[in-house]
Amino acid sequence: MSALNVAKFGGTSVANFEAMSRCAAIIEANPDTRLVVSSACSGVTNLLVELANGVADQERRAELLQKLANIHDTILSQLNDGAEAASEVYSILDTITSLAEAASIQASTKLTDHLVACGELMSTHILAQLMRERGMDAVRFDIRDVMRTDSNFGRAEPELTSIAELAQQKLVPLCQQHVVVTQGFIGSDEEGNTTTLGRGGSDYSAALIAEGVKATGLEIWTDVPGIYTTDPRIAPKATPIPEISFSEASEMANFGAKILHPSTLLPALRHDIPVFVGSSKDPQNGGTWVRREVESSPAFRALALRNNQTMITLRSAKMFQAYGFLAKVFEILAKHKISVDLITTSEISVSLTLDKTDTSGGAPELPLAVREELEELCTVEVEHNLCLVALIGNRMENKGYAKEVFSTLGDFNLRMICYGASDHNLCILVDAEDANNVIQTLHRELFEQNIQA
Ligand code: ADP
Numbered sequence: 119m120s121a122l123n124v125a126k127f128g129g130t131s132v133a134n135f136e137a138m139s140r141c142a143a144i145i146e147a148n149p150d151t152r153l154v155v156s157s158a159c160s161g162v163t164n165l166l167v168e169l170a171n172g173v174a175d176q177e178r179r180a181e182l183l184q185k186l187a188n189i190h191d192t193i194l195s196q197l198n199d200g201a202e203a204a205s206e207v208y209s210i211l212d213t214i215t216s217l218a219e220a221a222s223i224q225a226s227t228k229l230t231d232h233l234v235a236c237g238e239l240m241s242t243h244i245l246a247q248l249m250r251e252r253g254m255d256a257v258r259f260d261i262r263d264v265m266r267t268d269s270n271f272g273r274a275e276p277e278l279t280s281i282a283e284l285a286q287q288k289l290v291p292l293c294q295q296h297v298v299v300t301q302g303f304i305g306s307d308e309e310g311n312t313t314t315l316g317r318g319g320s321d322y323s324a325a326l327i328a329e330g331v332k333a334t335g336l337e338i339w340t341d342v343p344g345i346y347t348t349d350p351r352i353a354p355k356a357t358p359i360p361e362i363s364f365s366e367a368s369e370m371a372n373f374g375a376k377i378l379h380p381s382t383l384l385p386a387l388r389h390d391i392p393v394f395v396g397s398s399k400d401p402q403n404g405g406t407w408v409r410r411e412v413e414s415s416p417a418f419r420a421l422a423l424r425n426n427q428t429m430i431t432l433r434s435a436k437m438f439q440a441y442g443f444l445a446k447v448f449e450i451l452a453k454h455k456i457s458v459d460l461i462t463t464s465e466i467s468v469s470l471t472l473d474k475t476d477t478s479g480g481a482p483e484l485p486l487a488v489r490e491e492l493e494e495l496c497t498v499e500v501e502h503n504l505c506l507v508a509l510i511g512n513r514m515e516n517k518g519y520a521k522e523v524f525s526t527l528g529d530f531n532l533r534m535i536c537y538g539a540s541d542h543n544l545c546i547l548v549d550a551e552d553a554n555n556v557i558q559t560l561h562r563e564l565f566e567q568n569i570q571a
């Protein structure tokens with residue numbers, strides 16, 4: 119197959135009948151789009167996560183189930199011939215009811231994944247039917263037959279070789295005949311258990327699928343016309359970036375810009391697949407192209423914000439001029455598979471942050487067993503309610519860069535600063551209550567000034 123485009127639609131893009139119809143029009147407009155990856159309808163995953171966490175109160179459970187039924191019913195009722203899709207959706211709603219009851223007795227990560235996957239399983243039945251009603255030859259495909267992952271429920275790792283093989287075997291021939299509509303976010307392990315790639319994982323799914331079928335293009339359709347200099351909900355004067363490199367956009371995603379799941383660009387980079395990010399509400403308005411090579415590399419590219427950070431500070435007088443302290447700390451963390459994000463050290467202390475983006479949400483915790491082991495070496499202090507602000511740019515080692523940034527932040531309590539390790543990012547940990555203000559201040563001083571200049 120020559121040109122093959124994968125189009126991914128996020129939750130707001132498939133929120134209701136009108137939104138889904140806009141997606142269908144976008145798909146129709148590009149004959150190269152043979153594969154469509156859809157999220158759950160807006161709000162559905164949050165409802166499912168609440169159920170999966172275990173809702174013991176029967177009334178509340180019934181209320182959540184009713185909300186789920188209403189969201190889907192409303193769209194189904196606007197289809198001309200929705201009977202078959204409706205029966206599929208109702209049977210999934212039955213499954214949700216029993217899984218939610220099971221979760222109210224005993225929640226588990228395995229059960230959570232089974233339950234939250236139902237959102238995408240439902241939305242794709244409806245979207246495929248809506249597309250057929252517009253005259254498109256659309257078929258729904260269960261991506262769990264291709265998206266092989268490990269069994270790390272809540273944040274499963276894709277198994278690339280199996281995915282590529284299965285995609286070539288099962289998806290490519292199907293795309294030659296039909297427009298295939300499939301689920302983002304979900305996969306299955308070797309034993310056939312349903313897994314998920316973590317919240318926001320549909321972007322990553324779409325990129326993995328694009329890689330697996332050797333697509334020539336990937337479109338991420340969302341609710342904003344491209345990647346902005348920062349989240350426009352925080353800084354309304356943020357502007358869309360017409361073109362950005364894979365590495366800059368990866369940094370943004372990694373540091374929390376919600377517009378893309380952190381791993382999205384890895385498959386695109388590996389296969390050099392250009393990625394377009396645009397708004398399904400306003401497809402004519404253009405968007406952002408993410409490519410390997412881009413023309414400009416400005417000093418200040420974007421600001422990203424990551425909430426829910428946990429900082430661990432380890433202090434030991436013995437660390438002073440001692441060998442091996444850090445090695446021991448990391449040995450303990452590695453043994454318990456705790457992934458460290460940022461780190462700064464002084465002569466007697468080391469501070470590090472933990473991040474978590476798995477499906478169940480919430481702030482990352484330092485497990486008690488790890489804390490106890492660390493306490494044999496040093497004192498351990500754990501702080502929540504912190505946010506990470508990342509400034510993404512180029513040539514950050516240049517003279518005057520740090521001064522320009524930090525001179526604007528005099529009014530804030532900066533809890534941790536990581537600068538210098540990378541040429542492309544500068545990270546600052548701040549109290550959660552200051553985070554939006556820090557973003558707004560940096561945006562005003564570093565981005566809005568530059569625009570006017
Ligand atoms: P979808 O459901 O389509 O995946 P998301 O809500 O996950 O959409 O991501 C889109 C949202 O990301 C936007 O509405 C915006 O608030 C937020 N966002 C965060 N950082 C940025 C950024 N740099 N540019 C654009 N949007 C951003």
Ligand code: ASP
Pocket residue numbers: 128129157158163164237302303316317318319320321
């Ligand atoms: N539906 C999932 C979520 O809300 C995945 C996604 O939309 O990307 O996290």
Ligand code: MG
Pocket residue numbers: 128318321376377378379
């Ligand atoms: Mg998203």
